Amino acid sequence: MSFGIGAILLKRCLWIVNHKTLMPIELSLLRSFGYEVYSPKIIPNDPGYRSAVVDYSWDSTLSLDPYVIEYLNRHSFYDETWSATLTDILNENFQLLITSWSGYTTPLFEAIRKFNGATVARVFGRENPARYSDFIPLAIDAPILIDRIERGASKFWFGQAFDNLCEIEHPAIQAKALNLPVGLPGDFFEYEDTWIGDSEKALFLCPNIVDSAYYGNIYNNIVNDFKLLPMEIFGRQIKRPDDDRVLPYMPDADLYSLYQHARLMIYPSVEPRHLHYSPLEAMIIGTPVIYKDGGLLERLAGSALPGQCSTAEEMNEKAKRVLGGDQELISAIRSSQKVILEKLSDRSVHQQWVDALEKIASNEFTAVVPELVGVEE
Secondary structure (H helix, E strand, O other), X not given: OOOOOOOOEOOEEEEEXXXXXXXXXXXXXXXXXXXXXXXXXXXXXXOOOOOEOOOHHHHHHOOOOHHHHHHHHOOOOOOOOOOHHHHHHXXXXXXXXXXXXXXXXXXXXXXXXXXXXXXXXXXXXXXXXXXXXXXXXXXXXXXXXXXXXXXXXOOEEEEXXXXXXXXXXXXXXXXXXXXXOOOOOHHHHHHOOOOOOOOOOEEEEOOOOOOOHHHHHHHHHHHHHOOOOOEEEEOOOOOOOOOOOEOOOOOHHHHHHHHHHOOEEEEOOOOOOOOOOHHHHHHHHOOOEEEEOOOHHHHHHOOOOOOEEOOHHHHHHHHHHHHOOOHHHXXXXXXXXXXXXXXXXXXXXXXXXXXXXXXXXXHHHHHHOOOOEOOOO
């Protein structure tokens, strides 16, 4: 069965992700395929959920009865189990459930146990060598969860943002991998190629420095490996360290300006299965980005680009050249990094989502929900 771009798809999706940047991208994408989409209104009160957001405006696009929407809005999907009433509402009104998979395992595990439609674990990569599979043994019914995934009883799918995330997962999860790439934030394209580069400083990303051992270690590596470079460090902080180079939290308009004026951005991450949005945002603005091989930027690039480096020494050397105004290197980095952005362009992302949703529909949904709705082209 082939659906193509004008795909015949199912009608309603529960999107338990609540990511600030992804919400307008993915909800608009799903609606373009003919879905109505609901997202929760109660999110974890957790500093670690730095990018979480609630948006009531999408409720007006739903054809659900108002009392059903109100009932859903009162439920804390991230940490409350499903009552019999909630289970009935979800199974009667939704055919697809997409949920982030994090330390808040309740929405995914409840869906695997109780949801009759298809469940997509929306994953963006964990820090090496952590696996999403490692969350399953924490459940008291872990063998049952794995069994349901293996037998297809839960109609489970592993919706990976990058095509290598499944490579270290449990075999049952590897077998259900779908490529659902992340889209690029549309707001940034209003400032595409507006880079000025007059600050004469290198920009680094490092959030949550004081309160996270992981990011605290990254901060220490930055200040040690690049101690001779003039730098600014940005990212949402719960508590700012005693370092004037660490910037306070800023609204989006100030972030655009930061990228525009930074001489370059340095992204030294070597995480093979995790990538922040920030270097991609900087690339859209046109900021030259220097990055280290071994990370996801190298994988997205597909080949060694002028901004790629093998060592901290090489990164320092290229950074000094950019800071010194080496126009040949600056131009080479800026023009070549568009290859990375192309991998996450609207066209590429749209087609991969079509392919994934088509696979779900043809392999799983048609047997459960035979009545499908058409999508206007």
